[in-house]
Every structure is written in structure tokens, then in C-alpha cells.
Amino acid sequence: MERLQKIIANSGYCSRRKAEELILNGQVSVNGQIVTELGTKVDYTDTIEIEGKMLNKETAKEYYLLNKPRGVISSADDEKGRKTVVDLIATDKRIYPIGRLDYDTTGLILLTNDGTLTNLLTHPSHEVPKGYLAKLNGLIDKEAIDKLKKGPIVEGRKVEVLDFKIKKKDLNKKATYILITIIEGRNHIVKNLFKTLGYDVDKLTRVSYDFLTLGNLKSGEYRTLTIKEVKKLYNK
Numbered sequence: 007m008e009r010l011q012k013i014i015a016n017s018g019y020c021s022r023r024k025a026e027e028l029i030l031n032g033q034v035s036v037n038g039q040i041v042t043e044l045g046t047k048v049d050y051t052d053t054i055e056i057e058g059k060m061l062n063k064e065t066a067k068e069y070y071l072l073n074k075p076r077g078v079i080s081s082a083d084d085e086k087g088r089k090t091v092v093d094l095i096a097t098d099k100r101i102y103p104i105g106r107l108d109y110d111t112t113g114l115i116l117l118t119n120d121g122t123l124t125n126l127l128t129h130p131s132h133e134v135p136k137g138y139l140a141k142l143n144g145l146i147d148k149e150a151i152d153k154l155k156k157g158p159i160v161e162g163r164k165v166e167v168l169d170f171k172i173k174k175k176d177l178n179k180k181a182t183y184i185l186i187t188i189i190e191g192r193n194h195i196v197k198n199l200f201k202t203l204g205y206d207v208d209k210l211t212r213v214s215y216d217f218l219t220l221g222n223l224k225s226g227e228y229r230t231l232t233i234k235e236v237k238k239l240y241n242k
């Protein structure tokens with residue numbers, strides 16, 4: 007059993023917010039009964055009609071891996087009309103990003119219209135390791151390295167650092183390039199983590215998402231996931 011608005015959104019018919027609106031407006035029926043209660047639980051075998059039309063729950067699923075450029079919003083639509091990650095993908099399906107990267111962060115982001123996989127990968131109990139390359143505005147010192155090893159406390163919660171590697175210390179520009187792998191998905195987590203160590207992140211790129219990497223994709227380029235990759239993500 008799932009919430010009605012979630013089943014509608016997962017089918018690709020519209021966003022969850024729009025589905026809630028349709029339900030509240032009395033435009034949705036389940037097995038012939040109009041339903042206006044938002045929490046209503048339904049089964050995938052129930053007949054759902056929206057605005058008099060039967061909902062097709064069998065929309066083909068699509069999965070993309072995008073190398074997100076800077077200056078693009080990680081959402082399906084932006085109220086300020088800015089370019090979104092969805093605008094970069096040629097599809098007529100209602101896809102959306104799994105999780106988010108900041109406006110100025112580049113790198114690997116997955117997009118899909120598969121709500122089940124999205125829920126799985128964003129649920130705290132299933133979150134996957136994510137690798138980031140960060141350029142810090144300073145030369146990292148021993149104290150910061152020790153804190154990284156212990157797991158820094160960010161906004162009251164410890165962040166488990168699975169791995170980190172200093173790629174380069176630029177003595178002239180006083181900058182450090184560091185690769186860090188964490189599971190955490192809190193907003194701005196990498197920037198906030200380095201802030202607690204005394205550094206600003208001047209550039210941030212996500213280079214891996216679990217077993218997936220950017221490969222040869224240039225900024226703004228994308229590819230579809232293989233069935234094997236999708237299955238592997240499901241088996242987390």
C-alpha cells in the first residue's frame with residue numbers, strides 16, 4: 007500500500023505536489039470513489055482515475071547519469087525560471103534528479119522517473135557512498151586531517167568520512183585539492199564539513215555515486231544507465 011499522491015507521481019503523470027492539488031480538488035477517484043483525503047493508501051492494483059482518465063501506472067522507466075555543469079538547478083522545475091538539470095536531458099518523460107547538488111557544484115547526478123528507486127536511494131538507511139573533489143582555500147594542516155580521520159561534527163552530528171585523499175597542495179595559490187567520500191546526504195554537507203575545519207570550498211565536483219563514476223562525460227553530457235547498473239542500484 008502506498009499514499010495515493012505518491013502512486014500518481016511515481017506513474018509520471020505529474021509531480022507529487024500537483025497530485026495533492028488534484029486530490030484536494032476532488033479530481034481523483036479510486037475504484038470509482040472520489041478521494042479527497044491526502045493520506046489515503048492505495049494498492050497498485052486499484053483503479054485510479056484522474057480528471058476522468060484512467061491512470062497508466064506502467065510508464066516506462068528512464069535512468070540518466072549527467073555531468074552537471076555549474077549554474078544549473080538540481081530540481082525538475084525552478085520558480086525563478088533558471089535552467090535545471092532536467093532541461094539538459096532530451097526526454098518527454100517527467101524525470102527528476104535523485105538528490106541534489108548545489109547550483110555551483112558540478113559533477114555526477116542521476117535522474118529518473120522511477121520513484122521506487124529514488125525513494126530507495128534517498129532513504130537514510132540505504133544512502134550510498136558519494137565521492138567529491140573539493141578545492142579548499144588553504145593548505146590543509148595536520149589538525150584538519152586528524153579531524154577528518156575521526157569524523158568531524160557538523161551541525162551537531164558526526165559525519166563519517168569513508169575515505170579521503172589529498173590530491174594536490176598548490177603552495178603558490180595556497181589551495182588544497184582533496185577527494186573525500188561520505189555517505190551523508192545533508193544539504194551543503196561537504197562545504198559545511200570543511201567550514202568546521204576552517205576552510206572554504208572554492209570548487210566542488212561530485213566524481214562518484216556508489217559504483218558509478220563520471221567516466222568520459224564532459225560537463226553537460228549525459229548517458230543512460232544500463233539495466234545491469236539499475237539492478238545493482240536496486241540491490242543496495
Ligand code: URA
Pocket residue numbers: 106107108109111193194195196197198210
Ligand atoms: N555537499 C555540498 O556542500 N554541496 C553539494 O552540492 C553536494 C554536497
